[in-house]
Amino acid sequence: MYVAVKGGEKAIRNSWQLLAEARRGDPALPELGLEQIKQQLRLAVDRVMTEGSVYDADLAALALKQASGDAVEAIFLLRAFRATLPRFGYSEPLDTARMRLERRISATFKDLPGGQVLGPTYDYTQRLLDFGLEGGTGKIAPEESAAPAQAAPRVVDLLGDEGLIEPQAPAEGDPEPQDLTREPLEFPAPRAARLQNLARGDEGFLLALGYSTQRGYSHTHPFAGEIRYGTLEVEIVPEELGFPVVVGEVALTECQMVNQFAGSKSEPPQFTRGYGLAFGQCERKAMAMALVDRALRAEELGERVESPAQEQEFVLSHSDCLEAQGFVSHLKLPHYVDFQAELELVRKMRAGR
Amino acid sequence: MRDDNYNFGYLDERTKRMIRRAILKAVAIPGYQVPFGSREMPLPYGWGTGGIQVTASVIGPNDVLKVIDQGADDTVNAVNIRRFFQRVTGVATTERTSEATLIQTRHRIPETPLSERQIVVYQVPVPEPLQRLEPREAETRRMHALGDYGLMHVKLYEDIARYGHVSTSYDYPVMVNGRYLMAPSPIPKFDNPKLDMSPALQLFGAGREKRIYALPPYTRVESVAFEDHPFAIQKWSARCALCGSSESFLDEVVTDDRGGRMFVCSDTDYCAGRQAGSAFAA
Numbered sequence: 233m234y235v236a237v238k239g240g241e242k243a244i245r246n247s248w249q250l251l252a253e254a255r256r257g258d259p260a261l262p263e264l265g266l267e268q269i270k271q272q273l274r275l276a277v278d279r280v281m282t283e284g285s286v287y288d289a290d291l292a293a294l295a296l297k298q299a300s301g302d303a304v305e306a307i308f309l310l311r312a313f314r315a316t317l318p319r320f321g322y323s324e325p326l327d328t329a330r331m332r333l334e335r336r337i338s339a340t341f342k343d344l345p346g347g348q349v350l351g352p353t354y355d356y357t358q359r360l361l362d363f364g365l366e367g368g369t370g371k372i373a374p375e376e377s378a379a380p381a382q383a384a385p386r387v388v389d390l391l392g393d394e395g396l397i398e399p400q401a402p403a404e405g406d407p408e409p410q411d412l413t414r415e416p417l418e419f420p421a422p423r424a425a426r427l428q429n430l431a432r433g434d435e436g437f438l439l440a441l442g443y444s445t446q447r448g449y450s451h452t453h454p455f456a457g458e459i460r461y462g463t464l465e466v467e468i469v470p471e472e473l474g475f476p477v478v479v480g481e482v483a484l485t486e487c488q489m490v491n492q493f494a495g496s497k498s499e500p501p502q503f504t505r506g507y508g509l510a511f512g513q514c515e516r517k518a519m520a521m522a523l524v525d526r527a528l529r530a531e532e533l534g535e536r537v538e539s540p541a542q543e544q545e546f547v548l549s550h551s552d553c554l555e556a557q558g559f560v561s562h563l564k565l566p567h568y569v570d571f572q573a574e575l576e577l578v579r580k581m582r583a584g585r
Numbered sequence: 586m587r588d589d590n591y592n593f594g595y596l597d598e599r600t601k602r603m604i605r606r607a608i609l610k611a612v613a614i615p616g617y618q619v620p621f622g623s624r625e626m627p628l629p630y631g632w633g634t635g636g637i638q639v640t641a642s643v644i645g646p647n648d649v650l651k652v653i654d655q656g657a658d659d660t661v662n663a664v665n666i667r668r669f670f671q672r673v674t675g676v677a678t679t680e681r682t683s684e685a686t687l688i689q690t691r692h693r694i695p696e697t698p699l700s701e702r703q704i705v706v707y708q709v710p711v712p713e714p715l716q717r718l719e720p721r722e723a724e725t726r727r728m729h730a731l732g733d734y735g736l737m738h739v740k741l742y743e744d745i746a747r748y749g750h751v752s753t754s755y756d757y758p759v760m761v762n763g764r765y766l767m768a769p770s771p772i773p774k775f776d777n778p779k780l781d782m783s784p785a786l787q788l789f790g791a792g793r794e795k796r797i798y799a800l801p802p803y804t805r806v807e808s809v810a811f812e813d814h815p816f817a818i819q820k821w822s823a824r825c826a827l828c829g830s831s832e833s834f835l836d837e838v839v840t841d842d843r844g845g846r847m848f849v850c851s852d853t854d855y856c857a858g859r860q861a862g863s864a865f866a867a
Contacts, residue, residue: 240664311625316597416620416795419723545721555793558630559710565632565662569655569692569851572836573754573773576819581748 255300269293278483278512279303283553284310285413285432287482287511304434304553311554314413322408324467324476328486329386331462335513338387339456340490346384351461352513387458388488388505397490397503419545426528426548427521431509433551435517441541442523450539452526454506457490461513485510487518491526496534504533587675594641595673600624604642604797608788611799616761617729618712623795633666633691634792636708640670640689643704643788649677651685656693656834656851663691680854692755694776696833696855699785701802707770709791712798714758714768734766737809745814754819758809761800766809775818775834780806823848828859 256263270277270293280292284307291310299305335351338344350356391397409424412432417425430438445452463483467476489506493499506526508518527541540546550556587593594601600622607621626634644650650670654663658680666689667678679685682697691708699705711717715725718736728734737758744752751757757774761767769780770789780787780800787800800806810816824831826847833855835848850856 240659240661241668244661244664244668308625308629312627315624315626316591316595318597414622416622418620419721545723549722554625555630558632558634559793560631561629562631562710565691566655566660567692568836569773569834570755570771572834572851573775573819575837576821577752577754580750581752584749 255298264297266290266293266297269296273301275513276301276303276306278510278514279435279517280306280310282511282514282517283307283432283434284314286310286314304557308554308557319414321468321470323479324469326464326466326482326484328460328464328484329389330383331460331464331484331486333382333384333460333462334483335461336384336458337456337460338458340387340458341390344384344387344390346382349384353515384460386460386488388490391457391490391503395502398493398499398505400505417548419548420531421544421548423525423529423532426544427507427509427525429548429551430521430524433521434553434556435514435520437551437553437556438520438524439516441527441547442520444539445523445527445541450527450530450535450542452489452506452523453492454489454523454526455491456519457488457505459485459487459515459518461485461515483512485512485514485518487515487522489519489522489526493533499533504529586671588672591673593646593674594644595626595669596624596638596641601642604638607797608639608642608799611788611797612786612801614765615800615804616765616767616798618791618796618798620795621797623792626792628665628669630793631710632662633689633708635790635794635797636689636691636706636792637666637669637790638792639706639788639790639797640687641673643706644670644674644676644687646674646676648687649679649685650674651679651682651688651854652690653688653693653695653852653854654691655836656695656855657853659853681858682854692771692773693834693851694772694779696830696850696852697858699779699783701784703785705783705785705787707772707787707789709768709770709789709796710793711756712768712789712791712794712796714756714766729765732764734760734809737766741809741811745811750814751810757816760807760809762805763807767798767806769806773819773834774808774816777806777808777816778818782806821848825850825856825859828856830856830859 270289273296276296277289277292280295280303281287281289284292291313295306295309298309333349335353336346336349338348388397392399412425412428417429463481465478466480466482468479469476487508491504491506493502493504495501504526506522508521508525510518524541524547528544528547530537530542537543592598603622607619611617611619623635623638626637628634628637652658652663652667654660657663670676671678682695686702687704688695689706713725715728715736718740719725741751755773756768756771757777759767759769759777759780769777782803782805784802786802789798808816821835823835825833825835827849830850833850833852836851838847838849840847
C-alpha cells in the first residue's frame with residue numbers, strides 16, 4: 233500500500249549537512265580564508281560585488297566561500313543581505329576623470345594625454361597553463377618602473393572639445409534617477425533605469441547580447457574609446473553638514489564605447505556613446521554593457537528596432553541572473569498537480585481522435 | 586523560537602508598508618495587477634518570493650499559518666517556507682485548513698471550504714494572463730486598460746476549433762468582477778470555481794515579475810468560456826485510494842514499472858481528515 237512520502241523536514245536538514253561537508257572538502261586540508269579569497273580570487277569578488285550591487289569585498293568573499301565559488305549563488309546571498317540594509321542616501325556624482333588609474337587604454341588613439349597604462353591584465357598574456365603556479369609562486373619582485381598613478385582626461389571629453397561626439401548632459405532638471413532596487417521596472421524605461429539594470433545584469437547574458445550586435449544583429453560600429461580601471465573617492469553630503477565628506481573609496485571599471493552615427497534630421501553626423509560601469513576590475517562586463525547600452529538607444533537615435541539587443545523589454549526583463557536562475561530552477565519544484573491536469577488533458581485528446 | 590536578528594516577518598516596516606499599500610490598491614481594483622518594489626528574498630525568485638512578501642506584510646503575531654505546495658504541507662518548498670516564517674515571526678503553524686488564519690499556497694486551493702476569517706496567499710509565477718500570447722508588457726497593459734481581451738478569446742476559439750475543447754488545464758484565465766482578465770496562478774482549473782464568491786480574502790504575489798493582485802471576499806470570478814462551450818472541470822473515474830473521496834483533486838501515483846497506478850488526494854490535510862473520520866474535513 234502506498235504511504236504518502238513524509239519527512240521533508242528531516243530530509244532538508246540532512247541535505248544542509250551534506251552541503252556543509254561538500255563545501256569544506258577534505259578536513260585535512262587548510263580551510264580557505266576570506267582574505268585569501270579577497271586577494272587571490274579578486275576578479276570573482278569583483279563580479280559578485282558588481283552584480284550583487286554591494287561594494288563590500290569582505291561580504292563578497294564570504295558569499296563566495298559560502299557558495300563554494302558559484303558566482304550566481306554568491307550574488308544571490310549578497311543581494312538577499314542587501315535587501316535588509318537601510319539606505320541612508322545618495323553619493324555625489326563620481327567624476328571618473330579624477331580616477332587614480334591602475335589601467336587605462338584607448339583603442340581610438342595611439343597616444344593621448346595620460347598615455348596608455350596597461351596595468352594588471354590578462355590581455356597580453358599567452359594563455360598557457362602555468363605549471364609554476366601548481367606549487368605556489370613564492371615571492372614576486374615588485375615592478376621596477378611603478379610610477380604613482382596619475383589622473384588623466386577621458387577620451388570622450390577630448391572628442392567632445394571638437395563637438396565630434398554627442399554631449400551627455402543630464403536630462404532636463406537633472407531628475408533623481410529611478411532606483412530599481414526600490415521600484416519596479418516599467419516600460420519604456422529611461423536610460424538611467426536601463427543603465428542600472430545593465431550594471432546589475434548577468435555578465436554572460438550581456439556578453440552574448442553585445443556579441444550579437446557585432447555579428448549583424450543591430451550593428452552599431454563600436455570602437456573602444458576608452459577603458460579605465462582605478463579608484464575614486466566617494467562623497468556624500470550629510471543633511472546636517474551641507475557639504476560633501478568622503479566616506480570611502482571604490483575601485484571601478486568604466487568603458488566608453490564610441491559609435492559611428494550618420495546623423496539624422498535634427499542631429500549632425502557625429503559619434504555616439506555607449507556606457508559601461510562596474511565595481512572592481514570587470515572589463516568584460518563593462519564592455520558588454522556599453523555595447524548593449526548603445527544598442528538600446530536605437531529608438532532615441534531614430535534607428536530601426538529589429539534585433540534582440542535593441543529590444544528594451546527583451547533585454548531588461550531577462551538580464552538579471554537571479555530572476556533568470558530562480559525561474560529556471562523552480563522547475564525543480566514539484567509540479568505534479570499541473571502535470572496531472574496535463575496528463576488528464578492529453579489522455580482526453582488521444583481518446584477523442 | 587523567533588530569530589531576533591531579523592525584524593518580525595523579515596522585511597523592515599517601511600517595506601511592509603509599501604507592500605500593504607500595493608495590497609490595498611489591489612483589493613480596491615479586483616484583478617488589476619499592481620506593480621510593487623519587490624525585494625530580493627532569501628529564497629529564489631520563482632520559488633514563492635511574491636507570496637512570501639505578501640505573507641510577511643500581512644502576518645501578525647496571533648496568526649496561525651499553513652503553507653502548502655501542490656496541496657500538501659510536507660513538500661520540500663512548503664516545509665522550507667513554513668520554516669522561514671517560524672524563524673522570522675515565531676507564529677503558530679498548522680496543517681489543518683480550518684485552523685489556519687493565513688494560508689500560503691502554491692498550485693492548489695484547499696478542498697475544505699474557506700471562511701471569512703481566512704486570508705489565502707497565492708504564489709504566482711506569471712501574473713500576466715496574456716504573456717504567452719503577447720510578451721510585451723507595454724502592450725498587455727494597454728489591453729487591460731482598454732478591456733481588450735480579444736486575443737484570449739481567439740486563443741480559446743482556436744483550441745476548440747482544433748481539439749474540440751480548450752487545451753488549458755491549469756492557470757485557466759478568469760474574468761474578475763466583469764472587468765479584468767486575471768491569471769489564477771497555476772492552480773488546476775478544477776479549483777477555479779472555488780475562487781468565485783469566496784468568503785476569504787485572496788491575495789496574489791508575483792515577486793520576480795513584481796506584481797500584486799487580489800480578490801476581495803465575495804468577488805465574482807468567472808472562468809473564460811463560450812456559451813456553446815461552457816467551462817468544465819476535470820473529473821476522475823477513480824476515487825482516492827486512501828480516503829475514498831470522489832470530489833477532490835486526485836494525484837496519480839505510479840506504483841510499479843508495469844503500468845500500476847493509484848489515485849490519491851492532492852490535499853493531504855483533507856485526505857488525512859477524512860481518513861481519521863474527523864469533523865474538520867467533510
